[in-house]
Amino acid sequence: MSPTPIELKDISKIVRRDVLTMVLEAGSGHLGGSLSAVDLMVALYWDVMRIRPDHPVWEDRDRFVLSKAHAAPALYAVLARRGYYDVKDLLTFRKLKSRLQGFPDMHTTIGIDASVGSPGQGLSIANGIAMAARMDGRQFRVYCLIGDGEAHEGQIWEAAMTAAHHNLDNVCAIIDRNMMMGDGSTEDIVALSPLEDKWRTFNWHVIEVDGHDFERLGSAFSEAASVKGRPTLIHARTVKGKGVPFMEGKPEWHDRKLTEELYEEAMRALG
Amino acid sequence: MAEMGLVDIRHSVIETEATNEGYERGLIELAERGFDVIVMDADLAGSSGTSEFRKLFPDRFLDVGLCEQDMIGTGAGLALAGKCVFVTTHGMLAAGKAWDIIRSTICYGSLNVNICGADAGLSAGGAGGSRQSLEDVAVMRTLPGMTVVVPADAVEARKATIAAARIPGPVYIRFASARVPIVTTDMTPFTVGQAAVYKQGGDATVLACGVMVYEALKAARSLEDEGLSVRVINCHTIKPLDRAIVNRAAVETGALVTAEEGSTVGGLGGAVSEALAQSVRPTPIRIVGIEDRFGESGRHEQLLAHFGLTARDIAAAVREVHSRKRGAAEIEE
Numbered sequence: 230m231s232p233t234p235i236e237l238k239d240i241s242k243i244v245r246r247d248v249l250t251m252v253l254e255a256g257s258g259h260l261g262g263s264l265s266a267v268d269l270m271v272a273l274y275w276d277v278m279r280i281r282p283d284h285p286v287w288e289d290r291d292r293f294v295l296s297k298a299h300a301a302p303a304l305y306a307v308l309a310r311r312g313y314y315d316v317k318d319l320l321t322f323r324k325l326k327s328r329l330q331g332f333p334d335m336h337t338t339i340g341i342d343a344s345v346g347s348p349g350q351g352l353s354i355a356n357g358i359a360m361a362a363r364m365d366g367r368q369f370r371v372y373c374l375i376g377d378g379e380a381h382e383g384q385i386w387e388a389a390m391t392a393a394h395h396n397l398d399n400v401c402a403i404i405d406r407n408m409m410m411g412d413g414s415t416e417d418i419v420a421l422s423p424l425e426d427k428w429r430t431f432n433w434h435v436i437e438v439d440g441h442d443f444e445r446l447g448s449a450f451s452e453a454a455s456v457k458g459r460p461t462l463i464h465a466r467t468v469k470g471k472g473v474p475f476m477e478g479k480p481e482w483h484d485r486k487l488t489e490e491l492y493e494e495a496m497r498a499l500g
Numbered sequence: 501m502a503e504m505g506l507v508d509i510r511h512s513v514i515e516t517e518a519t520n521e522g523y524e525r526g527l528i529e530l531a532e533r534g535f536d537v538i539v540m541d542a543d544l545a546g547s548s549g550t551s552e553f554r555k556l557f558p559d560r561f562l563d564v565g566l567c568e569q570d571m572i573g574t575g576a577g578l579a580l581a582g583k584c585v586f587v588t589t590h591g592m593l594a595a596g597k598a599w600d601i602i603r604s605t606i607c608y609g610s611l612n613v614n615i616c617g618a619d620a621g622l623s624a625g626g627a628g629g630s631r632q633s634l635e636d637v638a639v640m641r642t643l644p645g646m647t648v649v650v651p652a653d654a655v656e657a658r659k660a661t662i663a664a665a666r667i668p669g670p671v672y673i674r675f676a677s678a679r680v681p682i683v684t685t686d687m688t689p690f691t692v693g694q695a696a697v698y699k700q701g702g703d704a705t706v707l708a709c710g711v712m713v714y715e716a717l718k719a720a721r722s723l724e725d726e727g728l729s730v731r732v733i734n735c736h737t738i739k740p741l742d743r744a745i746v747n748r749a750a751v752e753t754g755a756l757v758t759a760e761e762g763s764t765v766g767g768l769g770g771a772v773s774e775a776l777a778q779s780v781r782p783t784p785i786r787i788v789g790i791e792d793r794f795g796e797s798g799r800h801e802q803l804l805a806h807f808g809l810t811a812r813d814i815a816a817a818v819r820e821v822h823s824r825k826r827g828a829a830e831i832e833e
Contacts, residue, residue, distance in 0.1 A: 335609060343580055347604035353570045354605060357577015364538075364559070365581070384601070387570035 296351020349382025505687025526661025591617030638766030
């Protein structure tokens with residue numbers, strides 16, 4: 230049974246609290262882009278993807294590639310809450326000998342399908358996995374979460390061409406369109422808009438959606454799964470720092486250090 | 501060294517072949533033997549040695565166009581899903597343009613993606629400095645988990661290709677599109693990570709890779725006439741370096757020359773120097789290669805002469821280290 234949108238919202242709140250606690254405990258980490266992506270990953274891991282947390286390397290599982298790898302805290306919290314490993318492990322994030330490295334490492338963290346770190350590389354990986362699935366007659370789907378600032382990277386557009394050229398309808402990319410990057414607004418730095426039109430021109434099926442609305446996200450992922458002959462891009466409008474009012478839409482919270490006081494304030498705001 | 505099954509280079513006619521032909525034969529053999537191999541190329545199939553494979557195994561071949569970075573990343577995905585992947589492009593595009601993807605995706609993930617640098621060294625010939633790859637071995641060698649192999653000839657290139665498929669992590673193999681002399685045979689032993697002594701000698705040692713193995717053998721012959729007994733080692737694997745054979749050569753011959761068709765910065769010469777500097781005894785060394793500069797246009801064999809990469813240059817380097825070794829011995833006395 231799929232969880233209801235209200236249940237998903239509750240899970241998201243727990244994951245956001247985990248993210249804040251992890252980053253406070255680690256003394257560093259990317260909050261803004263993690264919080265904007267939490268709902269997307271919660272939707273994927275609780276509502277969309279076919280996975281078996283008790284069998285993380287099940288061959289027919291859907292795959293997830295976190296191209297915007299700096300959102301690792303969100304993914305780690307999602308995996309822990311989904312049962313891949315103990316929630317207590319989250320407190321080791323970014324620490325020496327931790328299984329939870331600063332950016333996702335498939336060899337140390339259970340449930341990570343691909344090691345990622347350098348920006349712009351995830352979609353190519355997702356395409357390769359999807360091609361292999363097709364060659365081997367496997368039905369699983371591959372999801373790839375891309376940051377909007379990351380869409381500046383040329384390799385993203387190489388991969389966008391590749392997926393469309395090879396009709397990879399088992400690939401679903403999601404853009405976390407929070408309009409912000411480390412140094413400010415994406416539109417002020419190097420404008421991306423109209424980003425959804427760029428993907429359409431690259432022959433992708435594009436779905437625009439509010440990236441914090443679970444009901445609409447559910448329909449978007451269902452639509453993506455039904456599209457034949459083309460990869461799908463879910464253009465998810467999100468808010469950087471979502472859930473913590475003083476972080477929302479503030480580029481400085483891309484990777485600013487969290488103090489105890491601000492942590493308490495953020496936790497109160499999340500409720 | 502009859503047991504090495506080498507070609508006798510004193511023959512008047514030495515056959516030549518581009519090493520990427522050996523790459524192609526290796527790939528075809530892998531597919532025929534049932535390896536789940538996928539070959540990728542970035543619009544180079546005409547020259548890199550994958551065109552015949554493409555004809556024979558179209559379902560196992562992928563031309564990605566001029567998207568070297570995406571090719572390496574897609575290769576990573578294919579490897580994650582269990583495929584044995586060979587990606588092919590110019591050495592300088594693989595090692596240069598796609599280095600970050602090789603580092604952050606392939607090596608960090610320890611994936612079975614084998615990177616084949618075609619047209620490497622000076623073999624891009626007429627294309628000149630911007631397209632010749634002289635730094636590829638050095639930059640590939642710095643990557644944790646990366647194996648780096650520079651085959652001496654097309655026969656060895658085939659063996660290296662097949663060996664790479666069996667190595668679980670990434671391998672960078674460097675190929676030449678120019679014809680180079682064939683010095684080995686199917687009988688010649690080849691194991692990745694194990695350098696091979698091709699000629700014994702006690703006065704000095706030449707460690708060579710790629711086409712320089714042939715030049716080193718020629719140099720050793722000519723030095724014999726001068727009364728110098730020179731050991732020649734095919735050091736095809738730059739990483740992991742066969743430190744045992746290097747140390748043995750240092751102890752037993754006391755003078756080393758390395759020879760490679762690439763930059764003197766960080767390649768075979770760099771690897772051997774690092775090993776020697778931390779070894780049992782300080783040993784005079786000379787690095788024969790291209791001195792910290794870009795290449796230029798010309799025919800391959802002209803360029804080898806122009807940049808001082810011939811048997812004559814190796815012989816001069818041997819005489820020089822050998823005299824330094826004698827000088828050092830005199831000081832000790």
